[in-house]
Amino acid sequence: MSQPRRVRGCFCVFDSFSGGLNSMELNYVLPHWLYWSVLLLLPPFMMFMVWRSKAKGQAVTPTSETFTQGEEPMAGTPRGFFFRGVDGLSMFTGTFVAYWSIIAVFVYSYEVIARYAFNSPTNWAHEAMFLMFGMQYLISGAYCLRMDGHVRVDVLYTRLGPAASAALDILTSVVFYLFILILTFTAWTFFARSMSSEVWFFATGWRNETSLSEWGIQYFPIKFAMVLAGVLLLLQGTARLLKDIAVFRAAIKSYEKAKAPLWGMVILAALLGLLLLWEIFNIMVLDGDYERVIFTLEGVLADIGIGTLTLLMTGALLIVLLAGLPLAFVTGGLGVMFIYLVGDHFMLNIIPSRIFPLMTDYQLSAIPLFIFMAAMLEKAGLIEDLFDVVYHWIGALRGGLAIATIAAATLLAAMVGVIGAAVVTMGIIALPAMLKRGYDPKIALGAIMAGGTLGILIPPSILAIIYAVVAGQSVGELYLGALLPGLLLSAMYMTYVGVRAGLNPKLGPAMPVEERVDFPTRLRMLRNMLAPILLVAVVLGAIFTGLATPVESAGIGTLGALLVAAMHGRLNWVNIHDACMMTLKATSMVLWIIFGATVFVGFYILQGGQAFIQDLIMGTGLGPYGILILIMIALVLLGMFLDWVGILLLAVPIFVPLVVGLAFEGVLGLPGVPPDKIALWFGVLYLVNMQMSFLSPPFGYALFYMRGVAPPGVDMATIYKSSLPFLALQTLGLTLCVVFPGIILWLPSLAYG
Incomplete structure (x- = not known):
C-alpha cells in the first residue's frame, strides 16, 4: 500500500474504509515551533490554574510523601534577598519543568492510538518526549537540592550535631563545586559547538545541529539545558554553602567539645577552594601552558597503576560518602578529580558527552x-x-x-x-x-x-x-x-x-x-x-x-x-501539581545519581578497572x-x-x-x-x-x-x-x-x- 503524502501540522487520512480503522493512516508531524511553544507555554498556564485553585481554597488530598520525603527547604538559615532570589529561582524552574510530565502522558497515548487504530506510527513522539525529559532531568537538579532531595549516606552525618554537620558540609562543598563548575564549563563548549562551527556562542558560521532522525529537531536547546542546570546548581549550592557557614558560626559558639577539628575542616575547605580556583585559572587562562604554570596537579597520577588507582578511588568514595555529601555529587566530583589527576584538562570534555546519551535514552x-x-x-x-x-x-x-x-x-x-x-x-x-x-x-x-x-x-x-x-x-x-x-x-x-x-x-x-x-x-x-x-x-x-x-x-x-x-x-489542579512535584523530585534524585556515577565509573572502566576487577575475582580460583x-x-x-x-x-x-x-x-x-x-x-x-x-x-x-x-x-x-x-x-x-x-x-x- 502506498504511503500518503505527509503534511506538517495537519492530518492526512488514507481515503479508504474497506479495511476499517486498521486500513486508515493518520499522519501528523509535530512542527518544531509547536513543540517549543508547548514546552514554553503549558507551564505558565498550569501555574495560573494551580494558583487560582489554591486561591479558591480547592481541597488537596493529603499525601504520605511515600517516595519524596522532605518537601520543605532547610530551616533555621538566613533569608536575605540573595537566598530568597536563588530559592525562588530554583523553585520556579523546577515547577516549570515539572509540568512537562503531563505532556508525555498525552503524547504517548496519542502514539499508541495512532499506531494501532490508524496504522500510522509517528516519527517524532518518542524523540520529542525523551529529549523533553532529558532537559527536565538536568534543570530539576537545583530544585532537588533546594528541597534536600538528593540522597546522602546517613551513617554519621546526622549524629554529629549541627556544628560538626555544618563543618562537613562546608568541607565537602569543594567536591560539589569541582563537579558542577567543570560540568558547566565543558557543557558550554558542548552547547556552543552545536550552534556554530566555532567554540564561542557569538561566533559566525551557524551549524544548528539537529537530530539524525526524520523529525530533525534542533539539539542546541537540549544541550543548553546542561549549561542552565550547571548555573542553577552553582547558585543553589552557593546559597546552601552560605547557609552552612551561618549555621556553623551560630552552632560553634555553644559547641562543648574540642573546636579545633571543626575549625580545621573549615580552613581545609578554604585551602582546597583556593586550589580549585588556581587549577581553573591554569585551564581557562593559561590553557595548560606548562612553561607558564607555576604549580599544577594536572596529570600527577599519570603513571599510577590500576590497583593503586582502585584503592584511591574506592577509599575517596567511602570517605566522602560517609561525610554526608549527596551521592550524585560525590561520584561526579571524584570522577572529575581523578580524570584531572590521572589525565589532563582536555579529558574533562568527556563529561557532557557521558551525560548527553543518558539525556536522550528512550x-x-x-x-x-x-x-x-x-x-x-x-x-x-x-x-x-x-x-x-x-x-x-x-x-x-x-x-x-x-x-x-x-x-x-x-x-x-x-x-x-x-x-x-x-x-x-x-x-x-x-x-x-x-x-x-x-x-x-x-x-x-x-x-x-x-x-x-x-x-x-x-x-x-x-x-x-x-x-x-x-x-x-x-x-x-x-x-x-x-x-x-x-x-x-x-x-x-x-x-x-x-x-x-x-x-x-x-x-x-x-x-x-x-x-x-x-x-x-x-x-x-x-x-x-x-x-x-x-x-x-x-x-x-x-x-x-x-x-x-x-x-x-x-x-x-x-x-x-x-x-x-x-x-x-x-x-483537580492542586493534586496534579503535587503529583508533578513529587515526580520531579524523585526523578531528579535518581537521574542525577546516574549522571554522577557515569562519570566516575566511566573513567574507571576507561582506565582498565573492569578488567582489573574481573581478573581479581577470577584469580580466586572459584567456579x-x-x-x-x-x-x-x-x-x-x-x-x-x-x-x-x-x-x-x-x-x-x-x-x-x-x-x-x-x-x-x-x-x-x-x-x-x-x-x-x-x-x-x-x-x-x-x-x-x-x-x-x-x-x-x-x-x-x-x-x-x-x-x-x-x-x-x-x-x-x-x-x-x-x-x-x-x-x-x-x-x-x-x-x-x-x-x-x-x-x-x-x-x-x-x-x-
Missing part, C-alpha cells in the same frame, strides 16, 4: 511516568482503599492483618514500581492497626518492610528499568523474569506469617468479630478496586504482550491514573557459582551503605560482563542457564539481592524508612530483629532462583521464545 522516560502514575493513584486515595479491601477479605485469619499488609503491598508494588513507597505507606496505614489489635511488633514491622520492598521486583519496577538501560537488556523480558520471583517471595512471606500466627495466636490475632463484614459487603468493596486493578492489568498486559513498549505503557497507565482519580473525585555467590555477598554489603541507584551504576557495569562470560551448567544435576539468558537471569538475581540489601542491618534503607513512621516505643533494635526472619526468607528465595533458573526464565521464554 527507556529512562518510563521512570518519571511510572512515578507520576503512582503519585496520582495515591492522590486518588486508592492505597488506603486497597488495604481496607484486602484486610476485610482475609483479616479473619490468624495473622490476617499482616498477611493482608503483604498482599496489599504486593498489589501496590504492581501499581507504583517505586522502591520504598510501600514501606512508608503501609507503615502509616497498617502498623497502627496491627499494634492496636495486639500483633507482635516484630511480625508487624517485618511484614511491612518485606512486603514494601517487593516493588524492587514486581513490575513496573523502576530499578529494573535502570538495570535494563545499564546492562543493555529488554525491559519487557526483565519484567517477565522478575514477576514469578516477586510473587514467590510474597507467598513465602504470607506463609511464614500464617504459620507463625497459627502456632501462636498471640503473635497475630484474627480480626475481631465486630469488625467483620458479610460476604455481599465484601463483594461491594471490590468495586472500588476494579479500576486500579484493570489499570495494572492493561499496563502490564501491554508490556508483556509486546503491544506497547514499557515507556508507552507508562504513558497509558498515567492517563488511566488520571481517569481513576477523576472517577474518585480527586482530579562460576562460587563467583556468583561472591558477587551476591558483595552486593549485600554495598547495600548496607549505598543507595540502590548508586550500587547499580557502580557495580553492574563491572559485574555483568564478568557473569556473562561464565558458564552456569546447573547444580545437583538440574538444568543450567542458556548462555544467551545469563544476563537476564543475573539481572533478576540482582533485583532479589537489592531487596535483601534493603532489609540488611545495620543500614538497610527499609529499616530507616520504617523507623521514620514507627511510633516512639519502637526502637531500632526491634526493627533490626524484625527484619532477620524475612531476610532469611529472601536468602532462601535467592537460592531457589539460582538452583532453579526456570523460576526466572520460564515466563520470558514463554512470551519471547
Whole structure:
C-alpha cells in the first residue's frame, strides 16, 4: 500500500474504509515551533490554574510523601534577598519543568492510538518526549537540592550535631563545586559547538545541529539545558554553602567539645577552594601552558597503576560518602578529580558527552511516568482503599492483618514500581492497626518492610528499568523474569506469617468479630478496586504482550491514573501539581545519581578497572557459582551503605560482563542457564539481592524508612530483629532462583521464545 503524502501540522487520512480503522493512516508531524511553544507555554498556564485553585481554597488530598520525603527547604538559615532570589529561582524552574510530565502522558497515548487504530506510527513522539525529559532531568537538579532531595549516606552525618554537620558540609562543598563548575564549563563548549562551527556562542558560521532522525529537531536547546542546570546548581549550592557557614558560626559558639577539628575542616575547605580556583585559572587562562604554570596537579597520577588507582578511588568514595555529601555529587566530583589527576584538562570534555546519551535514552522516560502514575493513584486515595479491601477479605485469619499488609503491598508494588513507597505507606496505614489489635511488633514491622520492598521486583519496577538501560537488556523480558520471583517471595512471606500466627495466636490475632463484614459487603468493596486493578492489568498486559513498549505503557497507565482519580473525585489542579512535584523530585534524585556515577565509573572502566576487577575475582580460583555467590555477598554489603541507584551504576557495569562470560551448567544435576539468558537471569538475581540489601542491618534503607513512621516505643533494635526472619526468607528465595533458573526464565521464554 502506498504511503500518503505527509503534511506538517495537519492530518492526512488514507481515503479508504474497506479495511476499517486498521486500513486508515493518520499522519501528523509535530512542527518544531509547536513543540517549543508547548514546552514554553503549558507551564505558565498550569501555574495560573494551580494558583487560582489554591486561591479558591480547592481541597488537596493529603499525601504520605511515600517516595519524596522532605518537601520543605532547610530551616533555621538566613533569608536575605540573595537566598530568597536563588530559592525562588530554583523553585520556579523546577515547577516549570515539572509540568512537562503531563505532556508525555498525552503524547504517548496519542502514539499508541495512532499506531494501532490508524496504522500510522509517528516519527517524532518518542524523540520529542525523551529529549523533553532529558532537559527536565538536568534543570530539576537545583530544585532537588533546594528541597534536600538528593540522597546522602546517613551513617554519621546526622549524629554529629549541627556544628560538626555544618563543618562537613562546608568541607565537602569543594567536591560539589569541582563537579558542577567543570560540568558547566565543558557543557558550554558542548552547547556552543552545536550552534556554530566555532567554540564561542557569538561566533559566525551557524551549524544548528539537529537530530539524525526524520523529525530533525534542533539539539542546541537540549544541550543548553546542561549549561542552565550547571548555573542553577552553582547558585543553589552557593546559597546552601552560605547557609552552612551561618549555621556553623551560630552552632560553634555553644559547641562543648574540642573546636579545633571543626575549625580545621573549615580552613581545609578554604585551602582546597583556593586550589580549585588556581587549577581553573591554569585551564581557562593559561590553557595548560606548562612553561607558564607555576604549580599544577594536572596529570600527577599519570603513571599510577590500576590497583593503586582502585584503592584511591574506592577509599575517596567511602570517605566522602560517609561525610554526608549527596551521592550524585560525590561520584561526579571524584570522577572529575581523578580524570584531572590521572589525565589532563582536555579529558574533562568527556563529561557532557557521558551525560548527553543518558539525556536522550528512550527507556529512562518510563521512570518519571511510572512515578507520576503512582503519585496520582495515591492522590486518588486508592492505597488506603486497597488495604481496607484486602484486610476485610482475609483479616479473619490468624495473622490476617499482616498477611493482608503483604498482599496489599504486593498489589501496590504492581501499581507504583517505586522502591520504598510501600514501606512508608503501609507503615502509616497498617502498623497502627496491627499494634492496636495486639500483633507482635516484630511480625508487624517485618511484614511491612518485606512486603514494601517487593516493588524492587514486581513490575513496573523502576530499578529494573535502570538495570535494563545499564546492562543493555529488554525491559519487557526483565519484567517477565522478575514477576514469578516477586510473587514467590510474597507467598513465602504470607506463609511464614500464617504459620507463625497459627502456632501462636498471640503473635497475630484474627480480626475481631465486630469488625467483620458479610460476604455481599465484601463483594461491594471490590468495586472500588476494579479500576486500579484493570489499570495494572492493561499496563502490564501491554508490556508483556509486546503491544506497547514499557515507556508507552507508562504513558497509558498515567492517563488511566488520571481517569481513576477523576472517577474518585480527586482530579483537580492542586493534586496534579503535587503529583508533578513529587515526580520531579524523585526523578531528579535518581537521574542525577546516574549522571554522577557515569562519570566516575566511566573513567574507571576507561582506565582498565573492569578488567582489573574481573581478573581479581577470577584469580580466586572459584567456579562460576562460587563467583556468583561472591558477587551476591558483595552486593549485600554495598547495600548496607549505598543507595540502590548508586550500587547499580557502580557495580553492574563491572559485574555483568564478568557473569556473562561464565558458564552456569546447573547444580545437583538440574538444568543450567542458556548462555544467551545469563544476563537476564543475573539481572533478576540482582533485583532479589537489592531487596535483601534493603532489609540488611545495620543500614538497610527499609529499616530507616520504617523507623521514620514507627511510633516512639519502637526502637531500632526491634526493627533490626524484625527484619532477620524475612531476610532469611529472601536468602532462601535467592537460592531457589539460582538452583532453579526456570523460576526466572520460564515466563520470558514463554512470551519471547
